[in-house]
Amino acid sequence: MSYDPDSFVDKPPAWHSYEAESVLQAFATGQSGLSQSEAKLRWEKYGANRLKPPKPESAVIRFLLQFHNVLIYILLGASVVTAFMGHWVDSGVILGVVMINAVIGFLQEGKAEKALSAIRRMLSLNAMVLREGRRIQVPAEQLVPGDVVVVQSGDKVPADMRLLSCKNLRIEEAALTGESVAVEKSIPAVDAVTAIGDRFCMAYSGTLVVYGQGRGVVVATGQYTEIGRISQMIAQVDKLVSPLLRQMAIFGRWLTVVILFLAASLFVYGFLLHDYPPGEIFMAAVSMAIAAIPEGLPAIMTITLALGVQNMARRSAIVRRLPAVETLGAVTVICTDKTGTLTRNEMTVQSVITASDQLQVGGVGYAPVGGFSRDGREIRIADDADILELFRAGLLCNDASLQQHDDRWDIQGDPTEGALVTLAMKAGLDLISEQKALPRVDVIPFESAYRFMATLHHDPAGQGLIYAKGAPEEVLAMCSHQRSQGKDESIQLDFWHARISAASETGQRILAIASRKVQAKQQTLAFSDAETGFTLLGLVGIVDPPREAAIAAVQQCHAAGIQVKMITGDHRITACAIGTKLGIGDGQRAITGIELDDMDDAQLRQIAADVEIFARANPEHKLRLVTALQENGEVVAMTGDGVNDAPALKRADIGVAMGQKGTEVAKEAAEMVLMDDNFASITHAVEEGRTVYDNIRKTVVYILPTSSGEAGILMLAIILGMALPITPVQILWINMVTTVTLAISLSFERPESGVMSRPPHDPNASILSGFLVWRIVFVSLLMISGGFALYIWETLQGSSVELSRTVVVNALVMCEIVYLFNCRYLVASVYSRQGFLGNRYVLWAIGLLLVLQMLFTYWPVMQQLFGTTALDAATWGRIIAVSLILFLLIEFEKFLLRRRGITNL
Secondary structure (H helix, E strand, O other): OOOOHHHHOOOOOOHHHOOHHHHHHHOOOOOOOEOHHHHHHHHHHHOOOOOOOOOOOOHHHHHHHOOOOHHHHHHHHHHHHHHHOOOHHHHHHHHHHHHHHHHHHHHHOOOHHHHHHHHHOOOOOEEEEEEOOEEEEEEHHHOOOOOEEEEEOOOEOOOEEEEEEEEEEEEEOHHHHOOOOOEEOOOOOOOOOOOHHHOOOEEOOOOEEEEEEEEEEEEEOHHHOHHHHHHHHHHHOOOOOOHHHHHHHHHHHHHHHHHHHHHHHHHHHHHHHOOOOHHHHHHHHHHHHHHHOOOHHHHHHHHHHHHHHHHHHHOOEEEOOOHHHHHHHHOOEEEEOOOOOOEOOOOEEEEEEOOOOEEEEOOOOOOOOOOEEEOOEEEOOOOOHHHHHHHHHHHHOOOOEEEEEOOEEEEEOOHHHHHHHHHHHHOOOOHHHHHHHOOEEEEEOOOOOOOEEEEEEEOOOOOEEEEEEEOHHHHHHHEEEEEEOOEEEEOOHHHHHHHHHHHHHOOOEEEEEEEEEEOOOOOOOOHHHHOOOEEEEEEEEEEOOEOHHHHHHHHHHHHOOOEEEEEOOOOHHHHHHHHHHHOOOOOOOOEEHHHHHOOOHHHHHHHHHHOOEEEOOOHHHHHHHHHHHHHOOOOEEEEEOOHHHHHHHHHOOEEEEEOOOOOHHHHHHOOEEEOOOOOHHHHHHHHHHHHHHHHHHHHHHHHHHHHHHHHHHHHHHHHOOOOOOOOHHHHHHHHHHHHHHHHHHHHHOOOOOOOOOOOOOOOOOOOOOHHHHHHHHHHHHHHHHHHHHHHHHHHHOOOOHHHHHHHHHHHHHHHHHHHHHHHHOOOOOOOOOOOOOOOHHHHHHHHHHHHHHHHHHHOHHHHHHHOOOOOOHHHHHHHHHHHHHHHHHHHHHHHHHHHOOOOOO
16 A cells, blocks of 8 residues: 555545554555655655645735625715715715725724634744654655654644654643543554544654654645644635624615615606606605705724623623624524633542542632532542542652642643542642652652553651552552451442442542552562552542533523534543533533534434534534535524634534633634633623614614605605605704714613523514514604604795705704604514613714704804704794604503513514
């Protein structure tokens, strides 16, 4: 068998299923590595060991793409119309909003090439390689298939390798597989169909060696590595359009068609039936179009989304794309990684089992804080010699250490050993003092072949003592006795097997710890010393504990009608156990990645809907599951922190990466980054997203009746052959001043009560429900009726056209002021929830608008510009009466809706 990477792009050989010698033969290499000349030839043929960068998109193109948005098209159209009418200031303001939106999007919106660049930076800079039998250090880019590479503790694996030899080699693969525990590596081949996390004879590019050393032959470089495949997956994943933009595109198209139809109909009607001069009726049609176009709506939506971004940032959630804010409000399923997302990614001893006792250990993580309890009751263990001896053995038969940095405790060494150090410190044992009292004389390091570690110590009196820890089945085989209440008695294997089985079913990783006395003269430790004669001190159960906040957050999600699904690279039992603690799944059913491989798309869609826990999942599985859920009509949020999460993060409707422990790859592929790595922050973000969506709907329901009212008054006047009750410049005045004051204030509305106790809104439903369309029509008719009635009244009284138009403008503005209070709650009464005082921005906006209207009505300069005139108190009384009638009628309509049981529109 010979190797050619180009022939294995789609499906490379399962090198983990080949024996080491067979792999060397396939690559025409040996234990001493390649010759320099052969390495050069292969480098020229296969290229550098780096990921090929995609063709970069220029900054200009990326900036111009920010304008490719239906909301921006509406703004640009409004700007063109206002410029056509000669209102350059208004046109400039609208263009300014467009530019601000583009700049924000350009700065915040991450692109795919950033994610690929982050992956490229994960490759090791240098590698220790065997060439012609000599060890030399070369740049990792110069590695080729067939090279023999040596790695040791602290190295980043420079390429995918089939291991040839290893000594105590443990590699942290969490970023690639999602498994929190460092993987113990070995040489024997495994089955071809084996999850990445169980391929013990392989070392993958970008993973970290945390212990020991090893040697392997390079089987894949650059884009052919596992990380390379992930980078290609990211590049091929299409990003979906957010529900809001999708619905606003539909809404914008319908609105454009209606406005053009009405403008054209009005022109034909006036020209043919009323003999209006073509120029005059054309300007009237344009005025109607200006009145009907809600030019302030896109700007308000952008502002509302930006405010949502700011609010989320204050709660540790950084949003990189504005539309992602609203998408959160529509999320129906959250697919979450386990390690580092739902759990702390810090191994913690949870239970201690001895022959006569069973204790629970308090505290989580590496901080030595927490007590001990028995059956839920706190206990002191200072005088319990058996327990202290167990903890002492775990502390001394150990190569890890803990260091405190400010308020944070960090592990140096293997995470499992770090958990034992923390356990001993919780009991008051000090590492330095214990090492002085029982100095280490010799050690048998942990090897995956025999799965235990043993250390030899001497006490001050010269007595020799061996401590051993490791896999329960290995340690139990060494033991003839067990420690119970200070005495050694014959070991009861059935008892211990039952305890091990029960603890394993809860997802705990079990370690057994034993001791054996030896003669004082013994100074070395051999395997023969660890075969028999030990006394079992007890067992410890270790877990990667769930975050407390995550448990409450999952409950909140369920209450909000959001499904939570765990997709992890960890084992089935561990995933089910963590899921049970979090309230995800039933603790029994979980589907593995290998099982997913055997399913077609239809089966996968069914399983994705029914199952909540997926274990031993690789990047392809995560991506397929997210896609299947989307095909089921779900709006999917995907959380994660590893390289293996990146393709699914990009594919999801909203990708959520962890900011502290997340890889740069995950952050660049996501739309949102949680700076506190707290799953609970997602629920806050969902609440903010739902609030943003509610506020956008309120804004639409608020702005459209004003535009419709203005257009309706104009159409009614033209149909009746009357002078226009309102001029184009006055229309622009109303739209401008009410947008920058009243409409913006709705963006600051707080979440309505019950926002997280209702199901997500349907992403395929129109942004306007049938009831909201009714509300818009109802309020539009009220505004048309009130404004036109006042216009007729003033005309019949012989008032000038200027005075009549001033009345209409002020009537529409006053109606908008009172209608703003109606819109703060679409169904609830304005009286029941601080409707008048709950939003200080509303009061400020109204105060500012009243000042502007006084200037509009009474300042000579404004009278000259807008054709207005002063109003007396009686006229103001009629205007206020009309607005109050509108307010009361809308509140009565809301009352009738509540009587019918309608609480949410």
